[in-house]
Amino acid sequence: MKNIKILMYAITALLAIAIVGCSGSKTQMAVENGSSNGASPSLKEYVVATDASYAPFESLTEKNEFVGFDIDIVKAIADKGGFKVRLVNTPWEGMFATLTNGDRDILISAITITEERSKEMDFSEPYFEAKQSIAAGKDSPVIKFEDLKGKKVGVHTGTTGDIVVTDLLGKDSKDVIRFENTPLALKELENGGVEAVVADNGVVNNYVNNNSDKGLMTVEDESFDKEFYGLVVKKGNKELVDMINEGLKKIKADGTYDEIYKKHFGE
Numbered sequence: 725m726k727n728i729k730i731l732m733y734a735i736t737a738l739l740a741i742a743i744v745g746c747s748g749s750k751t752q753m754a755v756e757n758g759s760s761n762g763a764s765p766s767l768k769e770y771v772v773a774t775d776a777s778y779a780p781f782e783s784l785t786e787k788n789e790f791v792g793f794d795i796d797i798v799k800a801i802a803d804k805g806g807f808k809v810r811l812v813n814t815p816w817e818g819m820f821a822t823l824t825n826g827d828r829d830i831l832i833s834a835i836t837i838t839e840e841r842s843k844e845m846d847f848s849e850p851y852f853e854a855k856q857s858i859a860a861g862k863d864s865p866v867i868k869f870e871d872l873k874g875k876k877v878g879v880h881t882g883t884t885g886d887i888v889v890t891d892l893l894g895k896d897s898k899d900v901i902r903f904e905n906t907p908l909a910l911k912e913l914e915n916g917g918v919e920a921v922v923a924d925n926g927v928v929n930n931y932v933n934n935n936s937d938k939g940l941m942t943v944e945d946e947s948f949d950k951e952f953y954g955l956v957v958k959k960g961n962k963e964l965v966d967m968i969n970e971g972l973k974k975i976k977a978d979g980t981y982d983e984i985y986k987k988h989f990g991e
């Protein structure tokens with residue numbers, strides 16, 4: 725009888741240790757995810773997809789930590805919007821589908837707000853202005869977008885870069901060379917497999933500037949439309965998009981947005 729009692733005490737003690745241990749590691753997770761509101765366990769946590777191959781907006785450090793403008797923005801929005809976020813690296817292809825199947829709640833990935841996409845998903849208010857830009861070899865004859873006609877052009881599949889180049893070269897053109905991500909397209913440009921790459925200006929500039937030994941240049945063209953990035957939620961998730969917009973409004977009003985902008989793009 726006595727032995728059973730001792731055994732029961734031991735089990736209870738072990739359970740208590742296990743429970744404390746678990747909740748401890750939960751707090752740890754929230755801190756790791758960088759949200760300073762992580763300390764409050766009552767806040768709801770949302771899973772955020774980002775395709776971390778898009779510096780300076782989203783990329784991974786050697787230690788596998790998320791860094792970039794978008795990363796700071798989504799953390800700040802969560803902080804001010806009253807929720808927590810957990811970032812998950814998610815390839816661009818299939819990213820939109822993760823909303824419909826419930827694997828992710830929010831997408832932030834330098835995603836351009838387009839009419840077409842707005843039919844399938846809901847965007848937040850815009851948080852960044854961008855446009856397309858061309859990367860080409862320094863001695864390339866390309867000085868404007870039209871010059872890409874008849875040339876092999878690298879794009880990231882399904883991006884707005886893909887859309888504009890496909891428009892220019894034609895839907896069935898064999899000269900549109902599609903890649904799984906933008907860094908792969910730029911590598912191919914360095915290797916001479918394509919003559920130019922069209923992608924978002926921030927990413928092209930960042931790459932050309934940080935790889936000055938690769939002999940690349942950036943070509944701007946007036947004909948590219950303005951694009952605006954938005955965060956994305958599942959179609960109809962008004963509650964979440966409202967929370968995001970609320971957070972965005974606050975970080976714009978209190979200077980946090982400007983600070984983050986300066987950190988990544990200078991004045």
Ligand code: ARG
Nearest residue numbers: 775778833834835836883884
């Ligand atoms: N802004 C472009 C688009 O929405 C490209 C975005 C790609 N983003 C990324 N993280 N890979 O189509």
